[in-house]
Amino acid sequence: MLRLEQRPEPSKAMSIASPLLALAITVVIGTILFVLLGKDPLRGLAVFFVEPVRSVYALTELAMKATPLLLIALGLAVCFRSNVWNIGAEGQFIVGAIVASGIAMLAAKDTGGWFWVPVLLGGVLGGMAWAAIVALLRDRFNANEILVSLMLVYVAEQLLNYLVYGPWKDPQGYNFPQTITFLKSTQVPRLFPGFRVNVGVIIALLSVGVFWILLFRTYAGFQLQVGGLAPAAARYAGFSSRKALWTALLLSGGMAGLAGGLEVAGPLGQLTPHVPAGYGFAAIIVAFVGRLHPVGIVFSAILMSMFYIGGELAQSRLGLPKSLTGVFQGLLLFTLLACDTLIAYRVRWKPARRGVAA
Amino acid sequence: MRLELVDISKQYPAVKANDRVSLKVAPGQIHAVLGENGAGKSTLMKIIYGAVRPDEGEIRWNGQPVQIASPAAARALGISMVYQHFSLFDTLTAAENVWLGLDKALSLAQVTKRIREVAGTYGLEVDPLRPVHTLSVGEKQRIEIVRALMTNPKLLILDEPTSVLTPQAVQTLFVTLRKLASEGCSILYISHKLDEIRALCHHCTVLRGGKVTGEVDPTKETNASLSRLMIGAEPPQLQHREARAGAVVLEVRSLSLEKEDPFGTTLDAISFDVRAGEVLGIAGVSGNGQQELMRALSGEDVRAPRGSIRLFERDIARDMPRRRRRDGLHFVPEERLGRGAVPTLSLAQNTLLTRTRAVGRGGWLRIGDVAALAEALIRRFFVRAGGPGSAAKSLSGGNLQKFIVGREIDADPKLLIVSQPTWGVDVGAAAQIRGELLALRDNGCAVLVVSEELDELFEICDRLIVIAQGRVSPSVRTAEASIERIGEWMSGLWQKGKADAPA
Numbered sequence: 126m127l128r129l130e131q132r133p134e135p136s137k138a139m140s141i142a143s144p145l146l147a148l149a150i151t152v153v154i155g156t157i158l159f160v161l162l163g164k165d166p167l168r169g170l171a172v173f174f175v176e177p178v179r180s181v182y183a184l185t186e187l188a189m190k191a192t193p194l195l196l197i198a199l200g201l202a203v204c205f206r207s208n209v210w211n212i213g214a215e216g217q218f219i220v221g222a223i224v225a226s227g228i229a230m231l232a233a234k235d236t237g238g239w240f241w242v243p244v245l246l247g248g249v250l251g252g253m254a255w256a257a258i259v260a261l262l263r264d265r266f267n268a269n270e271i272l273v274s275l276m277l278v279y280v281a282e283q284l285l286n287y288l289v290y291g292p293w294k295d296p297q298g299y300n301f302p303q304t305i306t307f308l309k310s311t312q313v314p315r316l317f318p319g320f321r322v323n324v325g326v327i328i329a330l331l332s333v334g335v336f337w338i339l340l341f342r343t344y345a346g347f348q349l350q351v352g353g354l355a356p357a358a359a360r361y362a363g364f365s366s367r368k369a370l371w372t373a374l375l376l377s378g379g380m381a382g383l384a385g386g387l388e389v390a391g392p393l394g395q396l397t398p399h400v401p402a403g404y405g406f407a408a409i410i411v412a413f414v415g416r417l418h419p420v421g422i423v424f425s426a427i428l429m430s431m432f433y434i435g436g437e438l439a440q441s442r443l444g445l446p447k448s449l450t451g452v453f454q455g456l457l458l459f460t461l462l463a464c465d466t467l468i469a470y471r472v473r474w475k476p477a478r479r480g481v482a483a
Numbered sequence: 484m485r486l487e488l489v490d491i492s493k494q495y496p497a498v499k500a501n502d503r504v505s506l507k508v509a510p511g512q513i514h515a516v517l518g519e520n521g522a523g524k525s526t527l528m529k530i531i532y533g534a535v536r537p538d539e540g541e542i543r544w545n546g547q548p549v550q551i552a553s554p555a556a557a558r559a560l561g562i563s564m565v566y567q568h569f570s571l572f573d574t575l576t577a578a579e580n581v582w583l584g585l586d587k588a589l590s591l592a593q594v595t596k597r598i599r600e601v602a603g604t605y606g607l608e609v610d611p612l613r614p615v616h617t618l619s620v621g622e623k624q625r626i627e628i629v630r631a632l633m634t635n636p637k638l639l640i641l642d643e644p645t646s647v648l649t650p651q652a653v654q655t656l657f658v659t660l661r662k663l664a665s666e667g668c669s670i671l672y673i674s675h676k677l678d679e680i681r682a683l684c685h686h687c688t689v690l691r692g693g694k695v696t697g698e699v700d701p702t703k704e705t706n707a708s709l710s711r712l713m714i715g716a717e718p719p720q721l722q723h724r725e726a727r728a729g730a731v732v733l734e735v736r737s738l739s740l741e742k743e744d745p746f747g748t749t750l751d752a753i754s755f756d757v758r759a760g761e762v763l764g765i766a767g768v769s770g771n772g773q774q775e776l777m778r779a780l781s782g783e784d785v786r787a788p789r790g791s792i793r794l795f796e797r798d799i800a801r802d803m804p805r806r807r808r809r810d811g812l813h814f815v816p817e818e819r820l821g822r823g824a825v826p827t828l829s830l831a832q833n834t835l836l837t838r839t840r841a842v843g844r845g846g847w848l849r850i851g852d853v854a855a856l857a858e859a860l861i862r863r864f865f866v867r868a869g870g871p872g873s874a875a876k877s878l879s880g881g882n883l884q885k886f887i888v889g890r891e892i893d894a895d896p897k898l899l900i901v902s903q904p905t906w907g908v909d910v911g912a913a914a915q916i917r918g919e920l921l922a923l924r925d926n927g928c929a930v931l932v933v934s935e936e937l938d939e940l941f942e943i944c945d946r947l948i949v950i951a952q953g954r955v956s957p958s959v960r961t962a963e964a965s966i967e968r969i970g971e972w973m974s975g976l977w978q979k980g981k982a983d984a985p986a
Contacts, residue, residue, distance in 0.1 A: 130496070131496065132496065133495075133496040134874070341848075342847060342848050342850070343845075343846045343847060343848060344835070344839070344846035344848060345846050347832065347835055350828075351825055351828075351836065354826075354827055355821045355825040355826065357818065357821050357822040358822050358836060360783045360822075361804065361823065362837060363803045363804030363805040363808070365803075
């Protein structure tokens with residue numbers, strides 16, 4: 126019979142192989158799903174895994190989608206490594222988008238082309254402020270950060286709705302709930318003419334390097350991680366747990382806010398109730414599939430954005446509901462959690478035990 | 484024969500814990516199992532108790548071959564066990580923990596009552612209603628002993644039970660055990676303390692490296708002959724030079740500290756000094772304020788009243804640990820994994836907890852220097868480890884302790900505070916650690932040692948104080964102290980007038 130046997134040491138190789146194995150299982154289950162839905166599984170899989178990387182244009186769109194996921198997941202990785210469970214990145218993303226929009230609407234016709242910089246900074250500060258509420262409540266009243274950060278997502282959504290249905294509604298917008306289209310000067314510069322992909326991709330890739338350095342080459346990053354791994358050891362060493370809490374939340378809030386700012390000052394160009402696309406929640410999966418490692422997160426962000434694009438394509442090409450994206454995301458997370466067992470355990474085939482002689 | 488083991492073997496992924504071990508226990512016999520940490524004693528006992536399945540071999544109970552599939556099955560046979568590592572749920576009370584292990588014929592209230600009875604009979608002080616997470620290590624072990632005695636066992640397995648008892652309480656426990664034995668209960672007594680085994684046990688099986696290396700009558704052996712069987716050599720003797728105590732390094736004056744935890748110990752007007760070039764020992768049964776005192780001295784708890792703790796005459800009572808470390812105060816806590824070291828991080832990374840030489844400007848880590856320090860510690864203190872990249876949790880207790888103690892000694896401390904320096908450490912490593920502490924003292928460092936092993940304190944300390952119920956006794960020179968006197972003080976019995984004078 127098959128038995129799980131504890132490894133003497135957790136396997137490093139398996140911790141990298143596990144996400145790949147999880148992806149393989151997800152593909153297998155996805156194939157079965159397509160068959161059951163009466164669709165050609167090859168075409169179905171192609172929509173998810175081939176179409177998004179088929180042309181230069183498709184690749185730039187993939188990078189577009191991956192950028193917010195990457196930015197948010199980097200911040201969350203630091204948070205989770207510090208044992209701070211911020212699952213409200215979606216809310217911080219929304220508030221970042223709101224503040225960035227507020228600044229963008231201040232632009233006048235003669236404003237210079239640099240105006241996107243304060244717009245993005247506004248996004249960062251907005252996300253930080255929203256996360257600071259979580260930090261403050263946890264620090265002062267020991268309120269659970271999981272619940273507080275999650276509930277603040279819904280508050281942020283209502284705030285967004287209030288603004289776009291109320292004071293910020295475009296007077297010439299035929300009563301649609303949306304702000305004015307932001308002026309050209311607030312737009313994040315695009316990288317190549319003809320493609321939507323913009324400077325955000327560069328910012329995200331630079332962030333990967335910055336976060337790698339923070340985590341693995343700075344004393345501050347080390348302190349954060351010790352606080353997460355062994356709080357008593359952090360206290361013994363004299364690392365402040367309050368500082369870790371604030372740092373982790375402000376960092377991840379700032380990153381989520383930056384992503385929000387990039388969305389409104391990039392492809393969207395205005396604030397609408399449809400700004401929250403679930404990136405904040407998907408980024409949690411991205412962070413874990415990427416092993417909370419900045420480089421791993423690059424790959425998982427790309428994978429997750431393939432699911433996003435594939436879901437949209439499946440709708441138009443195969444006539445399948447868009448919620449297929451969520452199904453794939455969920456499948457990947459569940460199979461990953463299952464495969465992670467193999468990091469600490471190995472499967473052994475054992476013949477029926479001879480046992481202690483009866 | 485009550486219990487017979489024939490050729491028991493157990494292979495773990497990395498090590499053969501038991502290799503064809505055989506053992507016989509007669510009814511009413513107190514049978515010692517002697518061996519160093521890692522010799523395979525605990526695995527063997529877990530096999531008997533049904534917590535681990537052997538790969539090969541046979542177990543006979545009252546002459547009948549049996550398969551003990553689980554601890555519940557073992558208890559049904561009449562086997563009870565007190566683990567060295569506690570198996571208690573932190574969030575439940577002591578009584579609830581005991582109740583969990585019993586069949587549910589009794590109500591919780593009845594169990595609570597029984598615990599009080601059993602505890603009273605055997606002189607084991609426990610409060611059944613306290614949540615386990617608030618208990619000290621010693622108190623948890625008392626719960627475990629009471630739990631094992633609840634079921635009137637036919638075979639009682641005790642794994643290192645005396646480490647948390649006063650010498651008097653050890654004698655009381657021995658009376659209890661002898662009484663149990665005379666009533667026909669067999670006892671398996673696991674220990675590495677040779678004196679205890681010679682005083683208590685009828686028969687002794689010695690294990691080394693998973694194999695039986697001897698079966699002897701301990702009453703006819705000497706410590707030296709038992710030690711040879713156990714470690715293959717006689718324990719190394721410490722070079723002990725007369726201390727030349729210098730200036731006062733640490734001055735504790737009227738340190739009173741309200742307990743942080745409702746079940747902790749409140750520190751009550753603690754005063755003592757530690758001088759350069761001496762080792763001061765703090766004796767006492769665990770749970771009498773040692774943890775609280777250590778936290779106040781290390782800076783993990785900074786609520787101490789201003790002026791109550793001075794290092795080189797500077798008030799440090801409110802300083803954070805890093806500030807104290809900068810002034811030369813280093814501390815080795817009793818928990819190695821999770822406090823003294825982060826289990827999943829490498830040895831190299833673990834040096835960064837207390838050593839910041841490899842931290843450059845702007846908090847940049849010089850990875851090469853970090854690894855070099857770990858490498859140097861491994862070599863200087865003979866730590867058996869794969870290298871600087873090995874995870875802390877992959878080391879044995881003794882080797883990790885050598886690494887942690889080494890990390891603090893290597894920092895050139897002016898005051899080193901060590902809690903339980905050799906807890907769960909094998910004989911060779913323990914001797915090495917004690918030797919290092921003495922060498923440090925000879926170089927003029929002030930050393931403060933908290934230990935529950937009186938033998939150890941008598942071996943390395945120049946002066947002793949005793950902590951009981953959050954208060955400390957006056958100090959006494961080790962040369963003038965006796966085990967009996969210290970044992971009495973451990974119950975809080977020292978003359979009241981003297982206690983107010985600084986130690």
